[in-house]
Amino acid sequence: MTLDANILLSRGSFNLDASVTVAAGETLAVLGPNGSGKSTMLSVIAGLLVPDGGIIAVNGRVLTEVPKSGAGRMTVVPAHRRRIGLLGQDPLLFPHLTALDNVAFGLRAQGLNAAEARGRAAEWIAAVGMSSFADRRPTALSGGQQQRVAIARVLATEPDVLLFDEPMAALDVQNASLIRTLLRECLTARVSAGSDRQSAALPATIVVTHDVVDAMVLADRVAIVEHGRIIDVGEVSRVLGQPANLFAATLVGLNLLHGIVETPQLVRMPDGSGVVSANLVPPVGSEVSVAFPPSAVTVRRVGHDPAANSWPATVGLLEPGVRGIRVTFRGDTVVAEATAAELLEHDISPDDRVTASVDPAFVTVYPRRVESAVS
Amino acid sequence: MSVVRRTAVAPGAGIPRLLYLPAAVGFALLILPIIGLFLRADWPSVPAAIVSEEALSALRLSMQTALAATVLCLVVGIPLALVIARSGSRLAGLLRALTTLPLVMPPLVGGIALLYLLGRNGLIGSVLELSFGIRIPFTTAAVVIAQSFVALPFLVISVEGALRTAGTRFESVAATLGADRWTVFRRVTLPLIMPGVVAGTVLCFARALGEFGATALFAGNAAGTTRTMPLAIYTAFNGAGVSQDSAIALSLLLVVVGIVILLLLRSWRTTPEL
Incomplete structure (x- = not known):
């Protein structure tokens, strides 16, 4: 039926x-x-x-x-x-x-x-x-x-x-x-x-x-x-x-960004930042979604290095996560996840100015699906 | 929803002690007059008064009319409660206010109103008499109508409350299982509101049994056809050749009958596990 x-x-x-x-x-x-x-x-x-x-x-x-x-x-x-x-x-x-x-x-x-x-x-x-x-x-x-x-x-x-x-x-x-x-x-x-x-x-x-x-x-x-x-x-x-929206991404525990493929490895975001992926990337010029697990994001109190998949951020909240402690950032949808030991070792607490970086090995890139293209 | 467990609470826990005083006064107000009745009774003459032909006839008439009125109230009252409960809030409010009007009206006024509606010159009464030769006032039917008039609001209020508590969720489920409206009413709605229906029936019957004012005006006080227990007591008390002792004896009889009926219905109401 x-x-x-x-x-x-x-x-x-x-x-x-x-x-x-x-x-x-x-x-x-x-x-x-x-x-x-x-x-x-x-x-x-x-x-x-x-x-x-x-x-x-x-x-x-x-x-x-x-x-x-x-x-x-x-x-x-x-x-x-x-x-x-x-x-x-x-x-x-x-x-x-x-x-x-x-x-x-x-x-x-x-x-x-x-x-x-x-x-x-x-x-x-x-x-x-x-x-x-x-x-x-x-x-x-x-x-x-x-x-x-x-x-x-x-x-x-x-x-x-x-x-x-x-x-x-x-x-x-x-x-x-x-x-x-x-x-x-x-x-x-x-x-x-x-x-x-x-x-x-x-x-x-x-x-x-x-x-x-x-x-x-x-x-x-x-x-x-x-x-x-x-x-x-x-x-x-x-x-x-391969979530196309923030709700689905959050549900399965992935960070989700959207951008355009600039080089065979690099995806450029609307805000000008770039994310490098070690995985297969769709053709240059295509609109893509970029997903990575919170555990692939590391948080350090070190200087900002614009080349290496990293960006400056301010720590928002520390809350219980799936496999450790979840770290949110001010004005950002990306979340990180780390063990308590790791966060303590690097002395990370709310309101700290930090550098967040993503391991390219865990970044997946796939063609972006927009609502109008939904079958 | 898991299995219902009752938490044991120490008796009287949580009630401010000061409130026991007005509670006791209230209880005394309800019970002392009845005790007074029992004390005042001329016991040696009670059996004779109770088994007198006049008393038994009044009791029989009271039971018959109150029962008929209760059945009539159930037949029209449950559907009326259903309509009110399922109406939009404004219409429901209006209908509820109109339905409960007899509660705030002295029964005497109700009797006058019924007389002007169903009497010989009344709106409907004149039509009934001219077209069908039916006269309602001062008949046993008038007693039943007067009793229904004053008792119906009790049934409607209590059934409507039960309907609101039950909600429509079970009815929706029943519909998705393929049950038509009539089946849903019969097999889901009615069983769900049964405690409310029983409570309403008790109140309704009790009110019909004790009805005096509307009956006196609309049905009169003819022995055998309209003289119910309350009217018989009134007649005896006013001493139409009978002593006040027999009025007290009849009152006792009515009180005992009322208590027995309440207890019977109460035990029946608490038996089903709902």
Whole structure:
């Protein structure tokens, strides 16, 4: 089932303008900062919100169509007839029903009789490893267990489109990892409770998240959303491995600069500084992105040498980093990372005037993708 | 959301001691009159007063009309609460204010209003009488209508509160699982607000059972058809050939019936694990 969505929506000063296509059996991760419009997108696709314009279709069947000019007919298929499943960070299990009856709920709504629905529900409960908790009320289950039941509940209805809205956000690290693994198994059809859907009938899936691990584990493609717009979309390895925007770069822990290739090794930045890379560089004259890990940046209290990939800087903050202490600089997006021992040895503290330099061996340079060129 | 645990708090912890005094006064205000009633009762004559044909007839009528009024309130009150709870804030505010109007109105005024609406010369009453030959005032139906008029706001307020607390998130989830609106209402909304519905039903029934003013004006005081317990007590107290002792006995009966019903509903309300 292929999902095509084109959504225009304005709420006060916030504007959402996004188009996505997700193929049958494919999973698209949507990454973006809080308030970027990710969840709003899902609500519109699920039919819980009516957009100001745009069209949403599954396999060509129009679910929402709002003409931009206001002229023409408006189509909004109600949520219960869209065959679109939604799983949020809160499991929202019906508190008055047992785990089994929660899973059977959607099947009952689809017209199965009580016995059939409970039979199918029992298979799904087993598929998510919750058989021994089937008769419990949600209040007697942990957060992770509730989310397992919620997954079984949404999958049991075999929706055409699956929407996951930060499904691991409310869980602790260990449970998040277990649920992530379960979702991966579900998406790769290893957990199916005996249903054998043809590949064209597999659901199109969107996972909204702010965790890069979710994208790496669950998704085939990634879209980066910022201020209601998709600023980059493509293969996970490309969008996150060769980030084109600061959000993606920060997410994967890379410094990102943009410039123009001046010589086969040197990239010139708009501010006049140059970065040398020891790696393969695109042709001279092309617009490129330059990425390097914070650990490739060294901070020293020595004189500035303009030739050697270095620049003068003022230390901003020292904060806990991934592999040591993270050093930020005043008025600069570049960050450095070093061990506490190294920073102590060179006596680096906030407000110090220092020289930062990058090891050319860790600098990667690749063609710059701009938003207008997003496929 | 993890498993709910209750933290043990020492009884009375956190309450300023000074507040125990007004709390005790308030409790006394509620309880002492009822104790006084029990003390004042002429116990040897109580059984006879209670099993008298007049008392039993009034009790039967009270139970029947209060039950009918409660059912009527449930049938129209839950949908009304749903409409208010799901309306925009301004419309909801207006509807809520109008719905609670009977609460701030003396029931007597409600009785007069009902009489002018449904009486022989009333707006609707004249039409009913001329077209269908139906007369409502001074019938048992009038008792039920008067009781519903004063009791409905209690049900609506409590159900609407429950609806607001429940929110619409579970309903949205149910819709994405393929449940149509009616199924969502029946299988999700109603069970979620059930504690509020039960609480509202208790208040509603209690209010209907004790209703006097609107009934007296709109339905009158005819033994067997409109003389409910409160009217029977009033009649007995004013001494239409009966002693005040029988008024007290009837009052005791009403109090006991009220307590029993409250306890029954309370135990039923606390049984489901929600």
